[in-house]
Amino acid sequence: MEYEEIQHIISKVLTDTASEEETKVFYTWLKSDEENKKFYFEIKKIFDTRKAIAFSNPERLKSSWEALSQKIDERTLKERNLTRRLFIRYASAAAAILFILATTLFFVMNNKSDGRWVEVYNEPGNAPKTVALEDGSEVKLNAASVLKYPKHFSGRKREVHLEGEALFSVVRNEKKPFVVYSDLQEITVLGTIFNVNSYLSSINSETTLISGKVRLSIKDKMGQLQHEIVLSENQQVRLNKETLESELKSIDSQNIISWTNNEYIFKNKSFGEILERLSAIYDVTFVATSGQKDQKYTCKFSVGQSLDDILAILNFKDQFRYIKGNDTITITDK
Secondary structure, three states: OOOHHHHHHHHHHHHOOHHHHHHHHHHHHHOHHHHHHHHHHHHHHHHHHHHHHHHHHHHHHHHHHHHHHHHHHHHHHHHHOOOOOHHHHHHHHHHHHHHHHHHHHHHHHHOOOOOOOOEEEOOOOOOOEEEEOOOEEEEEEEEEEEEEOOOOOOOOOEEEEEEEEEEEEEEOOOOOOOOEEOOOOEEEEOOOOOEEEEEOOEEEEEEEEEEEEEEEEEOOOOOEEEEEEEEOOOEEEEEEEEOOEEEEEOOOOOHHHHHHHHHEEEEEEEHHHHHHHHHHHHOEEEEEHHHHOOEEEEEEEEEEOOOHHEEEHHOOOOOOOEEEEOOOEEEEEE
């Protein structure tokens, strides 16, 4: 894909003006490389901040924009001591950020967005957020998750995009299947209830069927179909996103969706599995020894409970200590 083309598409995605085809192209590009994800979310974070300034105080936008430009220019100058190839790569990325932000903010300030797509973000640590779709379907969005969907399902399919976790209750329509795109998965249903857990920070993704039937298509980073799995009620597919190996098993689906009732229930789960879940929900990174990660726990936490409270409960035997630094929590033996 041409570099200029993806810049243009990113700009349209940020301003909710991308067509369904452009949105598909964008998510294929996003999933093809970890650097693409880092690049996009860096742009989105800066753009969201600048957009808020633009709406709340337009006079501050110019000075904020100039400060951002200066910051990027200064960072570029610092990188001149690197090899010529790395410097050119960084300078190109900086120029791309400025181009995309300038384009998207121009649209925002001039109300050019036609709002064909809606993006809903639920902050880390938050209670579930309920989203009602045009067709009557309902989505419960978990913390640190993003749902992107069209205001109107105009094509042959009802297509949405998910990053994170959500419970879907889909209204049946045999003439227009409902499709969820989530990282390396494409989940197709007619009408059913199912849970998708696919945080970008997690090595595994899980699709759990509560009722009905779904078809799960697993694709590689280039978008090529690897295999398909049909799930029955109370079955779950756990996918390793690095190896593309999958496991189909029967489970207690009510434990899986306990978060929709403001609870997180763990039954005989390893410390490592619990930390992976907390890492996704609270958007933090845990560093712990392998020995600690193997210990088993059965416990229950409330949505919105602080990480300090949760770690204190897990540390009821006083067997470890932890240190918090920025977005990383390091756990060591006592």
